[in-house]
Amino acid sequence: MANTPAISLELFNVMRVLVPKGKTILELGSGPGSTVEFSKFYNVISIEHNKQYMTFNKPENYIFSSNGNDWYDYNDIAKTKIIDYKAVLIDGPDTEGRLIPLMEHLD
Numbered sequence: 001m002a003n004t005p006a007i008s009l010e011l012f013n014v015m016r017v018l019v020p021k022g023k024t025i026l027e028l029g030s031g032p033g034s035t036v037e038f039s040k041f042y043n044v045i046s047i048e049h050n051k052q053y054m055t056f057n058k059p060e061n062y063i064f065s066s067n068g069n070d071w072y073d074y075n076d077i078a079k080t081k082i083i084d085y086k087a088v089l090i091d092g093p094d095t096e097g098r099l100i101p102l103m104e105h106l107d
Contacts, residue, residue: 007034007091016041019087026085028072029092032056038089045083047072049093 012034019025021041027034030046035056038044047063048054049072054062065076071093 007089012037015087015089023086024083025087025089026080026083027089027091028077029090030054030056030062031091034089034091045080045085047076047080047092 015025015038019042022043024043024045025038027038027044027046030044030048030053035044035046039057043061044057045061045063046054046057047065049065051064054064063076063079065072
């Protein structure tokens with residue numbers, strides 16, 4: 001891979017096996033590694049709180065979400081309910097305990 005993803009190579013390879021090519025992945029947090037590499041195989045929709053990281057994919061594939069409470073705005077994430085995604089990749093936001101807020105919004 002040209003870029004080094006923030007995720008492990010093992011996770012990247014597992015996703016490639018489990019998620020059929022051409023399907024949609026919802027990515028929380030984006031970056032030069034995983035977003036670029038996954039975009040070669042999938043439709044990647046990224047929720048991002050840092051506008052400088054909204055340059056690794058097509059502009060229409062980003063949902064900007066403020067990070068006021070150390071996590072994404074739930075209303076922004078709710079916009080993804082209309083997306084038929086096959087996997088969710090949690091690679092953001094860049095705060096500690098990033099999974100705790102997710103557990104509050106599993107619906």
